Amino acid sequence: MAGQVGCGGGVSWSSLLARCLALCCLLMGACVAPAARANRPSRSHVDMNFGRGGRRGGTSRGGGGSGGSSPSSSSEPRPCDFENERLYRAYQVIQKFRKTVTCDPMDISSSWQGTDLCGYKGFYCARPPKIQDRTVASVDLNGYMLQSTSLQGFVNGLPDLALFHANSNNFGGAVPDLSRLPYFYELDLSNNKLAPSTFPTDVLRLRNATFIDIRFNSFYGELPGEVFCSFPKIQAIFVNNNQFSGSLPDNIGDSPVNYLSLANNNFTGEIPKSIARTANTLFEVLFLNNKLSGCLPYELGLLAKATVIDAGTNQLTGPIPASFACLRKVEQLNLASNLLYGEVPDALCKLAFSWSGRLKNLTLSDNYFTSLGSCCWDLIKLGKLNVDRNCIPWAPNQRSHEECAYFFHRTNTAACPVNTYVPCRPKYYAGTGETAGNAWYTAAAEDNYYRTYSSLQP
Numbered sequence: 223m224a225g226q227v228g229c230g231g232g233v234s235w236s237s238l239l240a241r242c243l244a245l246c247c248l249l250m251g252a253c254v255a256p257a258a259r260a261n262r263p264s265r266s267h268v269d270m271n272f273g274r275g276g277r278r279g280g281t282s283r284g285g286g287g288s289g290g291s292s293p294s295s296s297s298e299p300r301p302c303d304f305e306n307e308r309l310y311r312a313y314q315v316i317q318k319f320r321k322t323v324t325c326d327p328m329d330i331s332s333s334w335q336g337t338d339l340c341g342y343k344g345f346y347c348a349r350p351p352k353i354q355d356r357t358v359a360s361v362d363l364n365g366y367m368l369q370s371t372s373l374q375g376f377v378n379g380l381p382d383l384a385l386f387h388a389n390s391n392n393f394g395g396a397v398p399d400l401s402r403l404p405y406f407y408e409l410d411l412s413n414n415k416l417a418p419s420t421f422p423t424d425v426l427r428l429r430n431a432t433f434i435d436i437r438f439n440s441f442y443g444e445l446p447g448e449v450f451c452s453f454p455k456i457q458a459i460f461v462n463n464n465q466f467s468g469s470l471p472d473n474i475g476d477s478p479v480n481y482l483s484l485a486n487n488n489f490t491g492e493i494p495k496s497i498a499r500t501a502n503t504l505f506e507v508l509f510l511n512n513k514l515s516g517c518l519p520y521e522l523g524l525l526a527k528a529t530v531i532d533a534g535t536n537q538l539t540g541p542i543p544a545s546f547a548c549l550r551k552v553e554q555l556n557l558a559s560n561l562l563y564g565e566v567p568d569a570l571c572k573l574a575f576s577w578s579g580r581l582k583n584l585t586l587s588d589n590y591f592t593s594l595g596s597c598c599w600d601l602i603k604l605g606k607l608n609v610d611r612n613c614i615p616w617a618p619n620q621r622s623h624e625e626c627a628y629f630f631h632r633t634n635t636a637a638c639p640v641n642t643y644v645p646c647r648p649k650y651y652a653g654t655g656e657t658a659g660n661a662w663y664t665a666a667a668e669d670n671y672y673r674t675y676s677s678l679q680p
């Protein structure tokens with residue numbers, strides 16, 4: 223009947239199943255492969271060290287030797303065939319998981335056999351702190367497109383695990399509770415098929431986490447405030463491309479996070495003023511493409527360490543606060559497609575000149591700005607400022623007079639304070655010392671790799 227078209231007749235049930243699986247992999251592989259490939263490098267650029275003597279993947283391959291035993295798959299290895307008991311127990315967990323893998327288009331799991339676990343594709347060994355035995359310390363399945371309905375019993379069944387990276391697979395089910403793994407600190411479940419759910423609260427118990435990446439899944443509901451106070455060592459939080467909604471937690475500023483991506487969700491409400499408390503730690507932040515509203519906060523201008531601030535495609539309104547002139551490190555500043563108005567401050571545009579800042583790209587298109595500081599005109603010529611589709615007389619590609627009039631008719635421009643206080647001292651060209659600094663700025667500018675922006679690819 224219908225099934226026989228794909229699978230052929232007169233064959234045993236098991237070979238039938240095998241053929242169906244092969245077909246499923248073929249079809250799936252064909253459609254997910256490009257996305258997976260595009261992603262792989264993005265994660266590896268976030269350099270984080272296993273500060274406690276463990277290692278990132280790759281270092282223990284082939285090292286140590288395992289007694290040379292590599293039994294054929296027909297004979298079940300015995301506990302004494304393994305380098306140590308931890309590896310034997312990990313072996314049992316991996317074999318159990320292997321049986322749940324229903325799709326493996328790159329034939330990764332065929333290497334998950336025999337006693338040399340440290341040579342299995344995707345598994346890496348290291349010695350945990352104060353422990354003599356090598357054990358499975360890291361699992362990196364990024365881009366392998368494996369399919370399994372659950373990670374339960376697998377990730378949480380490997381007690382010495384420090385890292386689990388599974389970008390671009392088809393893992394389903396819930397996020398396992400990893401809080402009993404004492405060494406665990408990096409979790410990447412991005413671009414999977416995890417069951418739609420609210421934020422996985424078990425993740426909040428990973429006190430030692432430095433990296434939490436659950437982007438490109440189907441999480442919904444509010445982002446719990448604990449995300450910003452549960453991880454004292456956190457470096458990166460990527461929750462972009464989910465369906466989170468509601469307002470951003472007020473305590474966002476409690477987190478020491480360096481790279482924060484909230485992009486492409488459904489967040490509403492204001493950008494919390496507590497963001498100012500991240501002034502010494504936040505390097506990149508993406509609010510891009512949500513439904514954030516209210517006045518563009520003065521506090522964003524206090525992010526003295528930020529190189530990327532992207533609040534584009536929201537419903538933010540008001541003028542650009544004068545505090546933005548203090549964003550001395552900012553390279554990419556995107557406020558496009560909002561409801562901003564007023565004058566683009568001259569002091570902000572000056573940040574594009576090396577004696578003042580590092581600004582490379584100021585995108586303000588699709589707003590309602592009405593005038594530009596004098597330096598801003600130069601930036602347009604240099605291709606560093608885009609003010610298309612605003613209400614600026616004499617600038618190219620502006621909105622129609624009617625469109626602008628309509629906006630100002632229905633907008634209460636008194637609702638947002640015009641804050642002209644600049645909370646930093648102006649920086650003037652100061653001779654020799656500064657020149658040396660400039661050379662370094664230029665060199666740094668060559669390296670235009672932005673971590674949060676690469677999180678926007680699956």
Ligand SMILES: *[C@@H]1O[C@H](CO)[C@@H](O)[C@H](O)[C@H]1NC(C)=O
Nearest residue numbers: 401403404405427428429430
């Ligand atoms: C965090 O790390 C410390 C050691 O640095 C350890 O004692 C503690 O159990 C870890 N906590 C969790 C929740 O893994």
Ligand SMILES: *[C@@H]1O[C@H](CO)[C@@H](O)[C@H](O)[C@H]1NC(C)=O
Nearest residue numbers: 442464465466467487488490
């Ligand atoms: C975003 O929220 C609005 C209502 O607040 C809802 O209609 C819409 O479906 C949501 N979109 C997504 C992608 O969740």
Ligand SMILES: *[C@@H]1O[C@H](CO)[C@@H](O)[C@H](O)[C@H]1NC(C)=O
Nearest residue numbers: 532534554556558583584585
């Ligand atoms: C500048 O930033 C905008 C908004 O993020 C982006 O669309 C554009 O490609 C950037 N331009 C350059 C030259 O990097």
